[in-house]
Amino acid sequence: MTTHVHAGSTPKHYLIDGYGIRSWLLTTDHKRIAILYLASVTVMFALGGLFAIFVRLELLTPAGDLMQAETYNKMFTMHGIAMVFFFLIPAVPAVLGNFLIPLMIGAKDLAFPRINLLSWYVFVVGGLFSLYAMIAGGIDTGWTFYTPYSTAWSNTNVVPTAVGIFITGFSSILTGLNFMATIHKMRAPGLTWFRLPLFVWAHYATSIIMILGTPVLAITIVLVALDRIGKFGIFDPAAGGDPVLFQHLFWFYSHPAVYIMILPSMGVISELVSAFSRKRVFGYSFVAFSSLAIALIGFLVWGHHMFVSGQSVYASLVFSVLSFLVAIPSAVKVFNWTATLHKGRISFETPMLYVFGFIGLFTIGGLTGLFLASLGLDVHVHDTYFIVAHFHYIMVGGVIMGYLGGLHFWWPKMTGRMYPEWWGRLSALVIFIGFNLTFFPQFVLGYLGMPRRYHAYPEEFQVLNVMSTAGASILGVGYLIPLVYMIWSMRYGKVAPDNPWGAKGLEWETGSPPPTHNFEKPPEVVSEAYAYHEHPAEARHG
């Protein structure tokens, strides 16, 4: 193993280029900002997980006995809000995207470094706002804020929480703008669009959704606040409004938001599957364009959340057919990743285990999406645990597998240290098993008819709920293991070489961790991405 020596001739790497709290809080280095995001989303994930523990404990028994109904309703609401808006949406783009996009395209930083820092502050302010609202009384509308419950009936902190989400949305918009400008304008010489890593393509597609979708969420939140505070009567039928209009506006953002979560994760998977099969991703351009197809068609399927809401039957038909269409580019990705393994040189380090985990969970999540897109079948399973299981498989399974896989893969680059491989593999396995045990029984529960957001439930549903809670405790342990060893490795991990995986990509051609300005001299790109076949004999380290 060759160990890169950073001292002396090479410039200081970004982690030691400045010490003290100021050098972090005022940094404009995309890598440091990524670390700031990493810390922030980890806190939100821990909080969201804590709320989930209470939900699962309450559901251990049919009677609502652990906590009051009011408390339970706040728990699942806060679980959803913390996880969706403050973890799942930012996790991959704000942490890995922020860290990697400039490195992958051979740039010194993002196009607008100060806006990048601003977007983190906006995120934190929004997060603190929502946290304050949740702690000072809580909120019980569900993360979906359905009207007129949220505008006229709930007695909880609806507006402060919504304001927090409103603010955080701008962080997402700014990040999207920054990524898009960066990808357009700052690619290294020779790095044409079709030489870009698929991770970058995925983030480009994600940025489109962030920029076009998030403002609609912001508008919707403003309207909810106006309705709630000023009795404008936009959504409240008692004042002449239309509650279903809210659902249209809300899902116009919140369905594409699922793709904000999943597309960056798919980008990670493309990188990992290539690196650990030592092969170019099969059907590169199909994988790249499927990201764009998902982003665009994803804007046209929102009405599939409303098949039983009183929406016109014909509108439902259109939304159903479009929802089936969006399944195709997702399936294309899965097939191409699978085909990438063909004739590869596959190894099974932790990140690759997460690839298998991702494909497994995403396949189940995607296939059960077909159930929900089917009009006649959705009527029965809508608003039951079937849907809860489905979106956890897609959103959580998808994001967690991609995020943790990516975090392990690029951890040596980010910190200059290796994580402990054995523990990594173990936790990947524990998480996969725990996840399936938690959420698979919920499909069955949903088809049996158990509605979601139920504090108490009929006794015949108990066995499956106990299985789910048992799975959740395994899952919880699975999340704790990496938290511990990742922190441990920052100090005690093996020192990482520049390219521990023998992977292709500009980010591996600079130091681990990279110098402040990423590259000692501006890189020039002369070959396509994933050019593993050009040096088939090159062995990975060790």
Added chain:
Amino acid sequence: MLSDLPFFPKQASTLAGEVDALYLFLVGLSAIMSALIAGTLIFFAIRYRRGTKVDRSNPPEGSLALEMIWSLIPLAVVMVIFAWGASVFFKIARPPDDATSIQVVGKRWMWKLQHANGRREINELHVPVGRAVRLTMTSEDVIHSFYVPAFRVKQDVLPGRYTHVWFEPTRPGRYHLFCAEYCGTKHSRMIGSVIVMEPDEFQAWLGGGQAGVSPAAAGQKLFNELGCASCHSKESGSRGPALDGLYGSTVLLERGETAVADEEYIRESIVDPMARVVRGYSPLMPTFKGLVAEEGLFQIMEYIKTLEGERDARAERADAPAATPGALPETAEERK
């Protein structure tokens, strides 16, 4: 019988089998697809694991043919599923014409139901086996959702408008009724039962209890108490259109538009009279919003449905030339 399997819901309506058929097809398809993907992954992962001596020459970088195959075949399959799902959906959405009508009002956190003969229930619904039932539903406060898993039907219940759901029970028994749309603190207590009975038992049940006044009769009483008849009369020169034969007819509005006088239209005309005024009448009617409860609206509706008769006066109006804004008051003047 499927329903007797563990972890499979009871089937108790004509629709349940149809939904389950699609469900089981999709379960089968998903199992096959998952097995194919997982099988291929595992096969490749083992065969091409690092260090094995297998043929790795000329690895393909992509294949247009393969991309076409694995996009177009799934596309064809999902279009079949779409068509199947849509055909089941149309059956769920279209009640048979001879369905018995029942009125449902959801409020936090209970279901209030009333049968055509006036018998009321709370959180319980008795229905006969083998007879289609159509519910007309509304909410007094937030959105609820009427869900009977054993029937495989669900429909959101909205404040300020009517939605409908129908089913035909096939097996006597007691089945869960759930509120499926989160409606606040006691959402999980907004539950009840649908009790499916043999027809003769049901008739006995329906006749028992406090039979009460029929909704139509109660509606007539309300109609008179609220003074509706002072404008809506058959006499010429009345300020409002006569209501005889109104239900289900097509009325002509200002500017030549038409509206079918269904439950939705009649409800709107009572709570928001200015929304769609019949041509030839001045927009004089005050709103009755807040003055009549949802049950009262249902009763007035039932009363209006009983008003049969010729609609000559209305037909005359319908033939009148399209009113211009200036012409409207004149017409009203004439009538005085």
